[in-house]
Amino acid sequence: MSEKLSIIGLSILVFCSRLPFLNTGYGNDPDAWAIANAARHIATTGEYSASRLPGYPVPELLYALIWPSTPFILNAVTALLSAIGFIFFVLILRTVKSQNYMWGGLALAFSPVIFIHSTNAMDYIWGLTFILGSTYLVLRGNTLTAALFLGIAIGCRITSGAMLLPLLLLVIHQRGNVDKKLLVKFTVIACGTGALFFIPVVSEYGLGFASFYDSYPPLLWVIYSASIVVWGTIGVLALLLAIFIQVIKLKSNLFPYLMVHYTKEKLLVIASLSAIILYLIAFLRLPHDGGYLIPLIPFVILLLSRFLTRPLYIFVCIAVILSSFLITVEKNKITIMGPIFNDHQERLEKSVYAERYLSVTKNLDQKSLIVAGPWMPQMTALMPPDQTEFVELAYLIEEQTLQSYIDQGFQIYYLAGQRELIRDTYGFDLEEKGARPLVPNEKQDVKW
Template identity: 40%
Template sequence: MTLASRLPFLGEGYGTDPDAWRVVGAARHIAETGEYAYSRAPGYPLQELTYALAWRLTPPAARPVVFNGLTALLSAAAAGALTAILLALRHDAMGAVLGGLALAATPVVYLNSVNAMDYVWALALFLGALCALLRGRPLGAGVLLGLAVTCRITSGALLAPLGVLAWGGGPRGDRWGRLAQLVGGTLAVAGIGYLPVVLRYGPGFFTFYEKGYPSLPAVWQRGGPDVWGVVGAVALALAALLGVAEVLLVRRAPRRPGRQMVAWALGALLVVGAYLRLPHEAGYLAPLVPLVLLLAHGALRRAVFAGLCVALIISPFADVPAPWVGEGGRGASILQDARARAAGQRYTEWVLAAGDGLAPPAVVVAGPELPRVQADPRCGAREDLQYVYSLDAAEYADYVSRGYRVYYVPGLSEYNAFHFGFDLAGAGAQPLG
């Protein structure tokens, strides 16, 4: 069911996030040159190398469906893993199935399971690690978590909640052995996986790009409605209130949190803390979704948990306005995302077609549109047509001295002046088209 729900949305490029197109561009480079190059620091080697193989084996027209389809398959695996985990924790088949479907449908997971981003890859492997650990396989859990780290290095923080489970999940005399297998497996696999990155970029690969801290409304929008959707965010708040009300009004004494609840809470705090450090993308909070569902599963009555899951299943299809959510006045919606992807693909096609019509030699300053252009096989087919992200005064003068005509996509002159201190239009560059 999870996979079937993804099928209508696998086309129209690789997603709305430029980073998804950067992954595809890196895969193209690896496939065509045989040399590893990361899509962005600090590297996402498992996904980049897998896509490089897929680039070689897949016809150009089928690549978006194949690349996005791999992510969709992993989202189905993630839903299945959470279902198995919930069933192991409490023998409630309906609740377990609803929990798995809720994970698959929560907007931040759904939207990122039909594109080429890394979030769902890491999420599926983390849940696989959790499932293996609960079944008494700490070494297998370490291997899977190590693979998650090679998809997204911040997955390493989730070793902490898994460590809590490994420490208490079995005979006391085996604690250190279980923990050693979990940690050793994670470090060994992650270390091997990052060898291509280290060999290419050296120990300085572990870095990230500072974009400045966004406004508080943007932090709220990305961390709330963009993760859960409007319906899901409201349902989550109501479920939390019902849980608190039951303790305060019915005077049901709260249970002492067990080891598993401590692990879920620790994982959730680590994910939220990492997001608040650099709150640029809602996708950073993808691992929070199963952890919150696990907390809700352990703390709420079955009927309340079921209602929360149903609301999350509805949420990605509820493209409803809600002015209180912040930027855009809407939460995340798969329908809204599909429209944005189609519009983005049309714009990229226009840029490529306009570029093909330029008299040679020419250079086009594409800015944030560049990753989408570079992922297209038509980019690079002509030696006398180049696409670049930006130009400064010296680079502009160099192109002009070599006889190049300089163009920029609409709006890029102001963007280039603001970010790089050089006014393309004022220097004589022409708008594309």
Template identity: 30%
Template sequence: MNRLTKDWRFGNIYSVLGLLFIGYGVFALGGYGNDDDTYRMLSTWNTLISQGQYVPSRFQGYLIPEIAIGLASQIGGFFLANLVSVVLSIATLFIFYQLLCRITTPRVAVLSVLAIGANPFWIIASATSIDYIYAAFFFVLGVFLLVDQKFKWAALIFAAAVSSRITYGPMAAIAYFLYFFYVQREFKTRSLLVQSFILFLIASAAFYLPVFFASGMTLSFLGIGPDASGGFVGIIARFVYKNIYFWGLPAFVLLGAFLFQDRTDLARKIAANPFQNTQAEKLIFYGAFLCVVYNQIMFFRLPHEYGYLFPVLFSVVYWIATSEKVKRIQYLSLLIVLQIVYGLIFNFDVIQTYQNDVNPKTVHSDSAKVHFSIKEGVLIRDLQWRSTYQKYQLEEFYKKWGK
């Protein structure tokens, strides 16, 4: 790489990340956020320091975000708690950029980072005190360390991702499984990889000991919350709708066009045996493919929060960035623009949601009907909701704990 290329590469990524940092930082000034899980995590921290007892915020607890968000909040309020999310988000994008630069051009890698960073739900998670960014950060860092064969650190970081969101455990296992075939002929490396995987399992289990004991030394914490509003039809409707509106309708149509144009190449890669004539590119593609399949299965079980789809966001952007058949620059640029419009300007929506409670307490709806309308951008809507949902959650939190 010549000096000019190197300067272009780092000059552009630092400018992009600096711009995202400022944008996320401004958005982070709006408070802890609307997600009720944030206030559950803060309550977990307050119970821990005031009573010396660990009470999980939810089923699995998610120990690392509970402690990190609680401690940051105690020291610096929502300013510091949100700032940690901003920093972790920017770090995640930079690590992903470093990974992409090994398999594509710096320009494509920069646009890929922007395509992820411009997603409105990624922005919301990056600028509020919620756990999704913690899991994404640790997982992407774990992949980076695994590829660099820093196996012990990779094991511990992957375990931290599992502690942040337990659904990242199978994805870490997929990464280990595929990398095993990449180094299978190198006995020493293969042995170190197996040891790393064992360490990952032990460390992950250790992170869940507090919630295990808090659950009466049972595995009841491994359950998931119900989301049965509307029955099976309701689950299908939410699954389809949220997969579309995770991107926004125009961007989803763009992705459909990409999949159609790249269908032959994608089908060939999926049909190919990744373990025959093993190559890094084939294994990485299969890792992204399995990640999408796994996350869609899990999301179908509980089509609840948009943050569950962040692994899909990274995988789809990776597919575009490494495609050999389509104009990657144009697709990534359009995806960025459409997501910015979706977040800040307008949302062409196809349903109208309703809540049964006269004074709604959370952002989650109880029912919906088909209704075509043009609404405000997702980020604008999230800020507008602060006066209702964040206000209610804060009032309830302060009633219990005081200011």
């Protein structure tokens, strides 16, 4: 009983730790605002609209059911799911007899990328929680219910389908044999459930809905996103140090050590490694956000619990937890303030910018086009309908399209950072086309 109370108590702690960060808009990611816009559209029109393709129907539709809601409410749903995910992961670690599973659960819950994305309206934590639920149910022998959970995870994020292979391996691990009929049933239920959620997406956008953004960021950004964004500065250093110490300590005994620890449960290890490898491959194909790596974090922690000694494992877990609260490393600065506080501060700053933009748009009395870029979802969410009579918003705009607006008599404005974005993307200068900043003389280097 005391163990159950400890798990419940820590899950409440996880949820409460999110509360101070829930009331600053829908998040620091434009896609979080896009999900809120999609929920509003679905709720008010009864027609499905994707926040962005390939669609994230489970959170979009469920948010629509509780619309209208404040940002705090939508963000609180994500925070609650993160607490449930913590419970599932602790139970997973306990089921596979991992050492110090409470520490492992806390390391997952407080890893910077998960902490941040459990305080906004994004879909990452939705997918993760149902993946963890599916994994736990597989390990407990509830195979078909686990398949249903995986199907829901796919409905949250289509990339959750990458967990099919690891979970099939875990089914074999749990049962101790290859039951082909059961594996087929698992696959059909998981894929079928996921497909059901995408019916409105296909109905609205056709079979070409599974489209992705193709540009590739610089290599340093990819490395940064896969390391510091996910584990934090302290966490990355602790991980590297702990693994180095363990390898040095074992020296020539490393291979026998691995064989002794992993041979008895090789399918569990292979399943964990396959999940890590599959999500790494997916990330390296489109490495735009460290959040894409969220599904592999629990499996890394699980393997670390097997490989590291108890003191080293606890050391890494504590370091990952602290990483959310201490030291943020970004392109041009290093601050003592941790990523969760840095994210919150940026959300507050963007709220100030957005309110300033809205106050200006109220006074626009001629046809105006505002090139908003990543500001567009936030502006769309905040702008009252009566302000759209004279104002149109554009995310990005090509030179020919811009000229057509100018020919129709539109005054062109742009928001912070968009002059540089258009110049880098399309190779022309907005100001040379007569555009001007919506708010003159404001700082342009706002981070998105």
